[in-house]
Amino acid sequence: xxxxxxxxxxxxxxxxxxxxxxxxxxxxxxxxxxxxxxxxxxxxxxxxxxxxxxxxxxxxxxxxxxxxxxxxxxxxxxxxxxxxxxxxxxxxxxxxxxxxxxxxxxxxxxxxxxxxxxxxxxxxxxxxxxxxxxxxxxxxxxxxxxxxxxxxxxxxxxxxxxxxxxxxxxxxxxxxxxxxxxxxxxxxxxxxxxxxxxxxxxxxxxxxxxxxxxxxxxxxxxxxxxxxxxxxxxxxxxxxxxxxxxxxxxxxxxxxxxxxxxxxxxxxxxxxxxxxxxxxxxxxxxxxxxxxxxxxxxxxxxxxxxxxxxxxxxxxxxxxxxxxxxxxxxxxxxxxxxxxxxxxxxxxxxxxxxxxxxxxxxxxxxxxxxxxxxxxxxxxxxxxxxxxxxxxxxxxxxxxxxxxxxxxxxxxxxxxxxxxxxxxxxxxxxxxxxxxxxxxxxxxxxxxxxxxxxxxxxxxxxxxxxxxxxxxxxxxxxxxxxxxxxxxxxxxxxxxxx
Amino acid sequence: xxxxxxxxxxxxxxxxxxxxxxxxxxxxxxxxxxxxxxxxxxxxxxxxxxxxxxxxxxxxxxxxxxxxxxxxxxxxxxxxxxxxxxxxxxxxxxxxxxxxxxxxxxxxxxxxxxxxxxxxxxxxxxxxxxxxxxxxxxxxxxxxxxxxxxxxxxxxxxxxxxxxxxxxxxxxxxxxxxxxxxxxxxxxxxxxxxxxxxxxxxxxxxxxxxxxxxxxxxxxxxxxxxxxxxxxxxxxxxxxxxxxxxxxxxxxxxxxxxxxxxxxxxxxxxxxxxxxxxxxxxxxxxxxxxxxxxxxxxxxxxxxxxxxxxxxxxxxxxxxxxxxxxxxxxxxxxxxxxxxxxxxxxxxxxxxxxxxxxxxxxxxxxxxxxxxxxxxxxxxxxxxxxxxxxxxxxxxxxxxxxxxxxxxxxxxxxxxxxxxxxxxxxxxxxxxxxxxxxxxxxxx
Numbered sequence: 001x002x003x004x005x006x007x008x009x010x011x012x013x014x015x016x017x018x019x020x021x022x023x024x025x026x027x028x029x030x031x032x033x034x035x036x037x038x039x040x041x042x043x044x045x046x047x048x049x050x051x052x053x054x055x056x057x058x059x060x061x062x063x064x065x066x067x068x069x070x071x072x073x074x075x076x077x078x079x080x081x082x083x084x085x086x087x088x089x090x091x092x093x094x095x096x097x098x099x100x101x102x103x104x105x106x107x108x109x110x111x112x113x114x115x116x117x118x119x120x121x122x123x124x125x126x127x128x129x130x131x132x133x134x135x136x137x138x139x140x141x142x143x144x145x146x147x148x149x150x151x152x153x154x155x156x157x158x159x160x161x162x163x164x165x166x167x168x169x170x171x172x173x174x175x176x177x178x179x180x181x182x183x184x185x186x187x188x189x190x191x192x193x194x195x196x197x198x199x200x201x202x203x204x205x206x207x208x209x210x211x212x213x214x215x216x217x218x219x220x221x222x223x224x225x226x227x228x229x230x231x232x233x234x235x236x237x238x239x240x241x242x243x244x245x246x247x248x249x250x251x252x253x254x255x256x257x258x259x260x261x262x263x264x265x266x267x268x269x270x271x272x273x274x275x276x277x278x279x280x281x282x283x284x285x286x287x288x289x290x291x292x293x294x295x296x297x298x299x300x301x302x303x304x305x306x307x308x309x310x311x312x313x314x315x316x317x318x319x320x321x322x323x324x325x326x327x328x329x330x331x332x333x334x335x336x337x338x339x340x341x342x343x344x345x346x347x348x349x350x351x352x353x354x355x356x357x358x359x360x361x362x363x364x365x366x367x368x369x370x371x372x373x374x375x376x377x378x379x380x381x382x383x384x385x386x387x388x389x390x391x392x393x394x395x396x397x398x399x400x401x402x403x404x405x406x407x408x409x410x411x412x413x414x415x416x417x418x419x420x421x422x423x424x425x426x427x428x429x430x431x432x433x434x435x436x437x438x439x440x441x442x443x444x445x446x447x448x449x450x451x452x453x454x455x456x457x458x459x460x461x462x463x464x465x466x467x468x469x470x471x472x473x474x475x476x477x478x479x480x481x482x483x484x485x486x487x488x489x490x491x492x493x494x495x496x497x498x
Numbered sequence: 499x500x501x502x503x504x505x506x507x508x509x510x511x512x513x514x515x516x517x518x519x520x521x522x523x524x525x526x527x528x529x530x531x532x533x534x535x536x537x538x539x540x541x542x543x544x545x546x547x548x549x550x551x552x553x554x555x556x557x558x559x560x561x562x563x564x565x566x567x568x569x570x571x572x573x574x575x576x577x578x579x580x581x582x583x584x585x586x587x588x589x590x591x592x593x594x595x596x597x598x599x600x601x602x603x604x605x606x607x608x609x610x611x612x613x614x615x616x617x618x619x620x621x622x623x624x625x626x627x628x629x630x631x632x633x634x635x636x637x638x639x640x641x642x643x644x645x646x647x648x649x650x651x652x653x654x655x656x657x658x659x660x661x662x663x664x665x666x667x668x669x670x671x672x673x674x675x676x677x678x679x680x681x682x683x684x685x686x687x688x689x690x691x692x693x694x695x696x697x698x699x700x701x702x703x704x705x706x707x708x709x710x711x712x713x714x715x716x717x718x719x720x721x722x723x724x725x726x727x728x729x730x731x732x733x734x735x736x737x738x739x740x741x742x743x744x745x746x747x748x749x750x751x752x753x754x755x756x757x758x759x760x761x762x763x764x765x766x767x768x769x770x771x772x773x774x775x776x777x778x779x780x781x782x783x784x785x786x787x788x789x790x791x792x793x794x795x796x797x798x799x800x801x802x803x804x805x806x807x808x809x810x811x812x813x814x815x816x817x818x819x820x821x822x823x824x825x826x827x828x829x830x831x832x833x834x835x836x837x838x839x840x841x842x843x844x845x846x847x848x849x850x851x852x853x854x855x856x857x858x859x860x861x862x863x864x865x866x867x868x869x870x871x872x873x874x875x876x877x878x879x880x881x882x883x884x885x886x887x888x889x890x891x892x893x894x895x896x897x898x899x900x901x902x903x904x905x906x907x908x909x910x911x912x913x914x915x916x917x918x919x920x921x922x923x924x925x926x927x928x929x930x931x932x933x934x935x936x937x938x939x940x941x942x
Contacts, residue, residue: 162678163677163678165677165695168692168693171516171517171520171693173561174512174513174516174517177513178509178511178512181511233678234678235717235718236717236718237718237719237720238673238675238703238720239675240673240675240718241508241678241681241718242509242678242679243678367716367717368716371508372715372716375716446716448717448719457703
């Protein structure tokens with residue numbers, strides 16, 4: 001069996017590793033704009049090959065799939081989904097695991113995602129407004145917007161989102177000013193390179209609570225949830241610093257427990273089930289809307305909010321990165337069997353099981369990431385993979401390029417991710433931490449990571465935060481006003497939204 | 499002591515002046531004599547002067563400031579105009595500096611008695627700058643040479659902010675955040691509640707003694723520069739200095755103050771009709787005292803004019819003026835009653851005598867004074883405003899004698915053990931020098 005993997009980050013490296021573990025012993029091929037040294041080695045080990053090439057051009061990917069007579073194509077990142085790679089591959093008669101253009105809309109267009117959620121009245125829907133131009137948004141920003149999230153209306157590689165809390169009236173002038181500036185930046189900078197979207201700017205109500213990612217396999221008939229993962233978006237220790245694609249993530253059991261035998265958890269099982277139900281409802285809705293089947297991986301990037309309980313922040317049409325690195329290495333089921341079941345739409349009959357383990361992923365990035373990426377590019381990376389593995393650490397190459405001369409250089413994002421697996425999260429965190437000593441940049445440029453991910457303090461805080469959000473949404477549930485927002489407008493009366 | 503504050507926004511589009519102004523307002527209780535703000539964007543800009551935050555840093559003045567980074571300080575010290583913080587250190591780099599506590603010695607520097615304390619620190623720092631390759635190392639290097647009990651924050655022209663505490667941790671320093679936009683370093687956590695993000699879980703943590711928090715345009719990280727096995731957390735922060743809604747060294751001030759009230763009731767019980775706390779610091783003591791004994795609490799005073807911290811005023815005239823305006827006794831609350839009157843501390847005893855006199859004049863039958871801290875016997879080398887030792891009533895007179903001097907029917911301090919118990923930390927981790935005269939040996 002031959003499998004072509006599309007993509008070259010650490011997320012794709014865990015996918016490659018899962019294929020390598022399969023009893024079906026597939027030959028693994030990979031295509032990506034850069035050469036990931038880890039995937040490169042796995043391809044070689046399994047008798048496959050690595051191609052350097054575009055993954056956003058459907059013909060290039062499909063041609064390679066035909067060239068190697070692939071039995072199956074597995075798409076890792078989101079952008080190939082948006083560009084219709086799965087559509088073209090399938091058109092040429094090759095099985096594909098990856099969301100087609102039409103259904104990947106739930107990630108690609110943040111505005112359509114919200115439209116859909118409201119149209120089908122799916123729980124966990126935030127109040128929002130979409131705009132085609134900056135000018136259109138001005139009156140709204142002036143009059144209504146208080147605490148909001150400003151987002152590019154299209155998934156733009158995770159960039160451009162800004163949450164502005166505007167509740168202290170004495171700081172309102174500065175906050176309003178920044179809202180204008182940022183709304184303008186979204187339209188003029190982040191969205192300028194994408195011509196494929198009518199709406200440019202999305203303004204959503206700001207919510208608080210612990211965030212989490214629920215990743216599922218789906219064949220369009222059911223979803224099979226994986227253990228919930230919690231990502232850490234702040235660049236620096238103590239949850240400081242700008243938003244990144246993720247500096248590391250934790251998981252333990254289905255509901256983010258402290259340890260495998262622990263009763264302490266960030267989520268209740270009921271909340272996990274509700275979240276899975278929401279993700280399924282999104283799949284169901286997009287399929288009804290487009291008439292297209294969803295074959296692949298879907299994830300709800302969610303938050304336990306005081307307004308709704310489980311709430312969708314964004315949808316992913318693929319594994320999260322680094323969240324995928326938490327779950328795939330502890331998946332007991334065979335990925336080949338899952339993929340075949342997805343393609344044949346008989347996923348409900350296949351068991352998708354994971355080891356009961358705590359996992360912690362820590363990303364290491366060159367300084368400059370995430371805001372000044374040019375500075376984080378082009379640094380030669382040294383990594384003693386063997387030594388790290390001997391210490392029990394999982395090692396996953398991320399945004400690097402293996403050059404012809406054997407050197408490995410950073411490409412502007414996280415360079416490597418370390419995985420610790422143990423019976424509780426703090427121990428898994430300590431294991432992942434050991435890996436950090438085995439990587440450096442040969443030109444002396446500074447690397448950074450977060451040692452606090454999965455620490456007892458950080459876990460405790462997230463549990464406390466969840467409890468506070470839970471108390472409030474449970475109160476609303478009891479009152480029958482979950483998701484409802486009521487405002488008394490003096491002189492106008494009661495305004496209800498939701 | 500002073501109140502210090504540093505704001506570091508990662509997004510250069512922010513204008514941070516108002517954040518600094520309202521952050522300092524939350525620290526106003528740490529000093530009302532000077533206020534100052536320095537911002538940095540393309541260049542340093544500043545507003546500083548004598549008076550309160552509202553007087554010096556008006557909305558219209560701070561809104562004119564550009565810049566996404568800032569340092570601010572309020573101070574209870576009168577000083578020369580050029581010494582109003584933030585201080586500017588000139589040399590190989592320009593560095594703005596704010597300090598809480600006191601530097602008592604600088605390795606390799608001879609203090610010039612002709613110059614003020616501030617000028618000496620600036621001179622020593624500016625001479626030291628040229629020895630380093632970059633401003634971050636210069637700040638770390640300089641403060642490693644400093645002895646004393648202090649917290650500091652610096653902001654250099656290259657856009658780096660460094661905040662740290664001496665290895666004993668005498669003065670507090672906390673770290674908070676503003677979502678994805680920035681970080682806040684300040685004397686107390688109440689600043690985070692005022693300008694920080696609205697997160698329901700305590701957003702602040704301590705900058706540990708001997709560590710520095712370094713912000714650069716590309717990173718934010720905690721670094722260890724010195725380790726010391728012992729701590730000497732200022733116990734006066736818990737009794738009086740910090741705001742009751744703050745956390746100091748991870749301990750909620752409000753919890754300590756309630757505990758003090760309970761212990762006062764345990765240590766020297768007395769039969770009485772009402773409990774009255776001297777506003778504002780002693781109110782939690784009095785509430786807890788009342789809850790523990792069942793003796794009802796009453797509002798005993800009404801203030802005239804705006805709220806001031808009378809004990810921090812530099813002259814006797816201003817302290818008495820503060821007390822007399824702040825503490826008009828509500829006759830109906832005390833007439834014909836036996837009163838337990840609780841205050842946080844007694845320094846010279848003059849203001850206490852004034853209060854007891856006013857209370858008896860309004861018809862209180864008995865006044866039993868209880869003080870939420872032990873007797874103050876020593877001048878603080880780390881900058882807490884304790885007057886010269888010959889002015890300290892507790893150093894020279896017994897409790898019985900003080901009762902007579904202030905006109906009270908009984909007078910008792912909280913015991914030293916009681917204070918330690920109320921704070922909840924081992925004695926070896928506290929600086930109790932103002933009550934014992936023994937100060938920790940300062941180390942580098």
